[in-house]
Amino acid sequence: MQTTHEAPSGQTESKTASDRLIDFHEVNQRLGLRCKTSHTARAIAARGQIEAVRINPRVLRYTESSVNRLVLGGKTEVPV
Numbered sequence: 001m002q003t004t005h006e007a008p009s010g011q012t013e014s015k016t017a018s019d020r021l022i023d024f025h026e027v028n029q030r031l032g033l034r035c036k037t038s039h040t041a042r043a044i045a046a047r048g049q050i051e052a053v054r055i056n057p058r059v060l061r062y063t064e065s066s067v068n069r070l071v072l073g074g075k076t077e078v079p080v
Helices: 024-030 039-046 064-072
Strands: 004-006 052-056 059-063
Touching: 024 039, 024 059, 024 064, 039 059, 059 064
Parallel strands: 004 052
Antiparallel strands: 052 059
8 A cells, every 4th residue: 555645735744854755766766776667666655665745646756764764774664
Protein backbone atom coordinates (compact mmCIF):
# COMPACT_ATOMS: atom_id res chain seq x y z
CA MET A 1 0.00 0.00 0.00
CA GLN A 2 1.31 3.41 -0.96
CA THR A 3 1.68 6.01 1.76
CA THR A 4 0.51 9.37 0.50
CA HIS A 5 -0.43 12.60 2.16
CA GLU A 6 -2.78 15.03 0.49
CA ALA A 7 -1.44 18.54 0.25
CA PRO A 8 -4.25 20.88 1.39
CA SER A 9 -4.91 23.53 -1.26
CA GLY A 10 -1.50 22.99 -2.84
CA GLN A 11 0.38 23.86 0.34
CA THR A 12 2.75 21.47 2.06
CA GLU A 13 3.86 21.67 5.65
CA SER A 14 7.37 20.55 6.48
CA LYS A 15 8.04 18.80 9.76
CA THR A 16 11.75 19.47 9.44
CA ALA A 17 14.00 21.41 7.11
CA SER A 18 14.96 18.18 5.30
CA ASP A 19 11.34 17.29 4.43
CA ARG A 20 11.68 19.06 1.12
CA LEU A 21 9.65 17.41 -1.63
CA ILE A 22 11.60 16.02 -4.57
CA ASP A 23 10.49 14.53 -7.89
CA PHE A 24 11.24 11.08 -9.26
CA HIS A 25 14.23 12.34 -11.25
CA GLU A 26 15.99 13.36 -8.05
CA VAL A 27 14.94 10.14 -6.26
CA ASN A 28 16.47 8.10 -9.08
CA GLN A 29 19.63 10.20 -9.04
CA ARG A 30 20.10 9.88 -5.26
CA LEU A 31 19.55 6.12 -5.39
CA GLY A 32 21.99 5.75 -8.28
CA LEU A 33 19.34 4.50 -10.69
CA ARG A 34 19.42 5.12 -14.42
CA CYS A 35 15.62 5.06 -14.85
CA LYS A 36 13.96 7.74 -16.94
CA THR A 37 10.41 7.15 -15.73
CA SER A 38 8.60 7.42 -12.41
CA HIS A 39 7.80 3.71 -12.21
CA THR A 40 10.73 2.76 -9.97
CA ALA A 41 10.18 5.60 -7.49
CA ARG A 42 6.47 4.76 -7.35
CA ALA A 43 7.26 1.08 -6.72
CA ILE A 44 9.68 1.97 -3.91
CA ALA A 45 6.99 4.18 -2.36
CA ALA A 46 4.38 1.42 -2.76
CA ARG A 47 6.67 -0.89 -0.75
CA GLY A 48 6.77 1.73 2.00
CA GLN A 49 10.48 2.44 1.68
CA ILE A 50 10.03 6.14 0.86
CA GLU A 51 7.17 8.51 1.62
CA ALA A 52 5.07 9.80 -1.28
CA VAL A 53 3.03 13.00 -1.22
CA ARG A 54 0.28 13.46 -3.79
CA ILE A 55 0.23 17.05 -5.03
CA ASN A 56 -2.72 16.56 -7.40
CA PRO A 57 -4.28 13.56 -9.15
CA ARG A 58 -1.35 13.31 -11.59
CA VAL A 59 1.67 14.45 -9.55
CA LEU A 60 3.57 12.64 -6.79
CA ARG A 61 6.55 13.99 -4.91
CA TYR A 62 8.72 12.21 -2.36
CA THR A 63 10.06 13.48 0.96
CA GLU A 64 13.76 14.15 0.92
CA SER A 65 14.19 12.79 4.45
CA SER A 66 12.70 9.38 3.56
CA VAL A 67 14.94 9.08 0.49
CA ASN A 68 17.98 10.05 2.59
CA ARG A 69 17.06 7.35 5.15
CA LEU A 70 16.92 4.76 2.38
CA VAL A 71 20.26 5.90 0.93
CA LEU A 72 21.93 5.73 4.35
CA GLY A 73 20.48 2.29 5.00
CA GLY A 74 18.49 3.41 8.01
CA LYS A 75 14.91 2.65 8.84
CA THR A 76 13.21 1.80 5.56
CA GLU A 77 9.55 1.53 6.58
CA VAL A 78 7.58 4.77 6.43
CA PRO A 79 5.13 5.15 9.34
CA VAL A 80 1.49 5.03 8.25
